Amino acid sequence: MSNDKPKVAFYWCASCGGCEEAVVDLAEDILKVTSAVDIVFWPVALDFKRKDVEAMEDGSIAVSFINGAVRLSEQEEMVKLLRKKSGLVVAFGSCSHLGGIPGLANFWNKQTIFDYAYLKSPSTNNPDKIVPLEKSEVDGKELELPEFYDTVYSLDQVIDVDYYLPGCAPPKDLIVNAVNAILEGKLPPKGAVLSPNKSLCDECDRNESKPEKFTMTEIKRPWEVELDPEKCFLAQGVICMGPATRGGCGQRCITANMPCRGCFGPSDQVFDQGAKFLSAMASIIETNDEKQIDKLIETIVDPAGTFYRFSLPTSILRRKKMEATK
Ligand code: SF4
Ligand code: SF4
Secondary structure, eight states: OOTTSOEEEEEEOBSOSHHHHHHHTTTHHHHHHHHHSEEEEOTTTSOOOHHHHHTSOTTOEEEEEEESBEEEHHHHHHHHHHHHHEEEEEEESHHHHHOTGGGGGGGSOHHHHHIIIIIISTTOOOTTOOOOOSEEEETTEEEEOOOEEEEEEOGGGTSOOSEEEOSSSOOHHHHHHHHHHHHHTOOOSTTOBSSOSSBHHHHOTTGGGSOSSBOOSOOBOGGGSOOOTTSOTGGGTBOOOGGGSBOOSOSHHHHTTOOOOOTTOOOTTOSOHHHHHHHHHHHHBSOOOHHHHHHHHHTSSSHHHHHTTTTGGGSSSOSOOOOOOO
16 A cells, blocks of 8 residues: 555444444445555554554554444543544544443433443343453453443533534435535535534425424324324424434435434534424424423423433533442
8 A cells, every 4th residue: 555645543432333333334435545645543344553553653644534422431541542643533423523322421420321231221241240350360360341430421521623423323425425525625614513513403304394383292203103104294294303303314214214313413503403393393383382382292202312412511400410430
């Protein structure tokens, strides 16, 4: 590989692995990407080690794409190392951008999570009540595990981030556009989310059937309704986060006849995705009767998890206040 190609790194923090799949799913486009750059670090696919990154000159990696939220001390150390070694850092995917699904753990803390996962869940068989320890002794040798934090963080709560590629996972065309923009030096101002700054509703094929005002007595979940594939989900009494969510995903869920869950996060004008959705709902529901509105809200299963499914750590809520375990 030629040394004058831009160096690129990929790293994976707290995530499901879908963002790594999204890179592999670039199919023939990944060949174009790999022929234009030198991939110098990609733990999921290539055998480079942390010491290889440590040995690189500061700023020598042109761009690091980092997916996943930050939940462990090891992840914090690695993203800080990559920040030092990289010209640009791109938060890749919802978890890195907003905290994502792992960020929903901010409704609990380390103690409550460990208690449930290792001791109390119905599928746990742990008669000796063994829970992971940061330091333990095995065959006379000390074994060290990363620290598990009480709180899940978005990437920009830990390091400076240059750009954000939204989505769970980011779609292929946005990834290819971002890589091309980086290679050609045609990037927008620092801090930009690399997707159109408009709401999903603005580009949704069902927008014409979105009600201006309507009467809703009950919120239903998608599986409880025989969904009309052409009609706005809100008009069918099903929550769709489109009004509070940035466009650019290609309406992936909508075309599969599933409502938007909000993985692209809010557009630039929106301060808080969940609050924006609630205000959008309030403006279209045809009643001022607070009791009726309260009754309607009561029919939503897990409201906080619904409105902040991908954005809890970066929302106005951030996390449930609990006593730290450290
Ligand atoms: S609420 Fe959902 S279905 Fe309705 S227009 Fe917006 S994105 Fe489309
Ligand atoms: S429709 Fe919503 S949840 Fe689905 S990919 Fe698009 S932004 Fe994400």
